[in-house]
Amino acid sequence: xxxxxxxxxxxxxxxxxxxxxxEIKNIRLVVVDHDHSPESRNLINKFSGSKFYKYLGQKDTxxxxxxxxxxxxxxxxxVIEPDFEKNLLTERKGNVQIVTDAINxxxxxxxxxxxxxxxxxxxGNILVKKLPLKFxxxxxxxxxxxxxxxxxxxxxxxxxxILVLLITIIALFLSSMNIxxxxxxxxxxxxxxxxxxxxxxxxxxxxxxxxxxxxxxxxGLLIARYWFGIIMAGSPLLLVFVAAVYLILVLSIGxxxxxxxxxxxxxxxxxxxxxxxxxxxxxxxxxxxxxxxxAQKLNLINPLAYFIKINRxxxxxxxxxxxxxxxxxxxxxYAAAMLTFSAIKHRKTS
Amino acid sequence: xxxxxxxxxxxxxxxxxxKFEANKHLTFDVNRGExxxxxxxxxxxxxxxxxxxxxxxKPTSGSVRVAGxxxxxxxxxxxxxxxxxSQSFSLYNDxxxxxxxxxxxxxxxxSNKEIRERTAFFLDKLxxxxxxxxxxxxIPLGWKQKLAFSVADIHRPDIIFLDEPTGGVDPITRRxxxxxxxxxxxxxxxxxxxxxxxxxxxxxxxxxxxxxxxIKALGTPHDLKEDYKVDNMNDVFLRxxxxxx
Numbered sequence: 001x002x003x004x005x006x007x008x009x010x011x012x013x014x015x016x017x018x019x020x021x022x023e024i025k026n027i028r029l030v031v032v033d034h035d036h037s038p039e040s041r042n043l044i045n046k047f048s049g050s051k052f053y054k055y056l057g058q059k060d061t062x063x064x065x066x067x068x069x070x071x072x073x074x075x076x077x078x079v080i081e082p083d084f085e086k087n088l089l090t091e092r093k094g095n096v097q098i099v100t101d102a103i104n105x106x107x108x109x110x111x112x113x114x115x116x117x118x119x120x121x122x123x124g125n126i127l128v129k130k131l132p133l134k135f136x137x138x139x140x141x142x143x144x145x146x147x148x149x150x151x152x153x154x155x156x157x158x159x160x161x162i163l164v165l166l167i168t169i170i171a172l173f174l175s176s177m178n179i180x181x182x183x184x185x186x187x188x189x190x191x192x193x194x195x196x197x198x199x200x201x202x203x204x205x206x207x208x209x210x211x212x213x214x215x216x217x218x219x220g221l222l223i224a225r226y227w228f229g230i231i232m233a234g235s236p237l238l239l240v241f242v243a244a245v246y247l248i249l250v251l252s253i254g255x256x257x258x259x260x261x262x263x264x265x266x267x268x269x270x271x272x273x274x275x276x277x278x279x280x281x282x283x284x285x286x287x288x289x290x291x292x293x294x295a296q297k298l299n300l301i302n303p304l305a306y307f308i309k310i311n312r313x314x315x316x317x318x319x320x321x322x323x324x325x326x327x328x329x330x331x332x333x334y335a336a337a338m339l340t341f342s343a344i345k346h347r348k349t350s
Numbered sequence: 351x352x353x354x355x356x357x358x359x360x361x362x363x364x365x366x367x368x369k370f371e372a373n374k375h376l377t378f379d380v381n382r383g384e385x386x387x388x389x390x391x392x393x394x395x396x397x398x399x400x401x402x403x404x405x406x407x408k409p410t411s412g413s414v415r416v417a418g419x420x421x422x423x424x425x426x427x428x429x430x431x432x433x434x435x436s437q438s439f440s441l442y443n444d445x446x447x448x449x450x451x452x453x454x455x456x457x458x459x460x461s462n463k464e465i466r467e468r469t470a471f472f473l474d475k476l477x478x479x480x481x482x483x484x485x486x487x488x489i490p491l492g493w494k495q496k497l498a499f500s501v502a503d504i505h506r507p508d509i510i511f512l513d514e515p516t517g518g519v520d521p522i523t524r525r526x527x528x529x530x531x532x533x534x535x536x537x538x539x540x541x542x543x544x545x546x547x548x549x550x551x552x553x554x555x556x557x558x559x560x561x562x563x564x565i566k567a568l569g570t571p572h573d574l575k576e577d578y579k580v581d582n583m584n585d586v587f588l589r590x591x592x593x594x595x
Contacts, residue, residue: 186436186438187440187442189438191457193434194458349407
């Protein structure tokens with residue numbers, strides 16, 4: 001069992017970190033060029049040269065291009081009007097049409113943004129090259145710099161979150177299966193006729209899993225550092241300290257579920273339900289800020305939301321305790337409450 | 351028999367589950383050092399009563415004193431004085447023989463030295479010293495039962511409760527098991543045992559026979575056989591069970 005508890009999270013970390021990305025790469029582009037001019041070819045080259053695009057080639061009619069979207073072989077169609085170059089030079093305005101497969105809304109808006117930025121870039125070049133005298137300069141140019149994750153690398157963003165996810169899964173499942181397993185086997189009966197106190201019992205259940213999860217976290221941090229090359233901006237000790245408190249909370253929730261249920265099946269079902277809701281709401285994959293208000297309120301009781309936030313702050317921003325102390329106090333109070341609950345809920349006498 | 355003090359005193363014990371009365375006004379005593387057989391058909395209410403005696407379940411009414419302590423008021427104090435071995439086998443299969451002793455010794459607050467001594471004592475007695483590092487799951491059932499009895503005795507309790515300890519065990523091991531029970535009794539430990547084997551009932555000093563939540567008969571096997579004018583406990587049991595119908 002122990003090798004499984006150690007190995008599985010490592011595998012998950014490696015797999016999830018590479019796959020849980022929202023970058024859209026390899027957008028499959030089909031072009032319908034009605035102009036066939038040097039300028040239209042320039043525009044097409046801009047697209048095919050982009051690392052986000054995979055240029056599939058041209059179609060003669062829009063109908064054919066639309067068909068490739070319908071069949072799912074293309075993601076985006078660029079239509080260039082006849083006389084594109086002529087209009088561009090004479091009227092300073094050329095028209096293109098972008099058609100995007102919007103079956104996945106957020107991916108579609110990202111693809112549209114990519115297309116827009118390539119076209120803007122193309123505009124800028126034209127303004128400089130062809131019409132240098134008519135304009136005094138390029139309109140306002142924005143230069144962005146991205147803090148804490150300068151390359152906008154999704155792995156850097158996801159790894160701290162996924163790390164939290166993994167130790168949460170380990171801690172919640174081990175603890176929620178544990179007491180109920182003893183109920184199924186009948187060994188709990190034997191323990192209940194001993195003078196063991198409920199706090200001793202809960203502590204005995206909690207401490208081994210707590211250590212295992214912390215070891216998992218430690219291994220995960222080593223992988224983050226030496227495999228993914230994420231250099232932790234903040235204090236590793238601070239992170240472990242917060243994790244230690246966080247894990248008491250997760251383990252207490254698990255033990256609470258375990259003392260509430262009679263069979264492993266029930267415990268499994270409840271912990272899955274709780275975990276999936278917590279994960280999806282936690283802000284790991286989608287920003288909490290774009291959730292409806294009630295969902296944001298619900299996150300007040302979501303331990304994952306607190307720790308993913310704190311973990312990203314420590315690992316990526318180098319935040320110190322004072323930057324997140326309120327969240328930490330909530331986490332600590334929550335942990336104390338759940339621990340007490342699970343100890344009270346565990347009854348030796350029926 | 352006047353040497354004996356009462357170690358279990360049950361007076362007017364009632365346990366209800368909803369409308370169902372599992373124990374109807376049980377009253378009986380068990381003497382220190384006695385082997386007390388607690389018999390009854392399936393569903394007669396034996397397990398309910400034994401769970402109450404061990405502090406696992408609260409009586410609806412009535413008084414229960416075990417080792418001089420009121421179980422209802424202070425179940426945890428009672429638990430220090432009793433050992434329990436339940437119907438379903440209840441040591442940890444994923445621990446070794448030695449680890450099981452170590453664990454329960456620790457739970458009962460024995461010192462490391464005491465645990466070592468008691469473990470060695472029992473393993474030597476059971477001639478199982480060479481198996482001390484074997485996982486319990488690899489040990490045959492009959493041996494496990496003897497180990498479970500020893501673990502229940504690790505903290506030298508006043509009373510050991512055995513709930514159908516010999517279910518599924520071969521006759522030779524059963525005999526050995528009863529030798530262990532006698533030995534414990536000789537050392538002053540009271541043994542409170544439930545069983546479905548009527549030959550085992552003969553080994554008890556006194557037996558009670560339960561049916562439908564009531565104790566229908568209580569006495570030495572010898573007296574009971576005379577009362578019911580039969581020559582073995584099996585017939586006593588059948589008489590009582592039949593009278594019910």
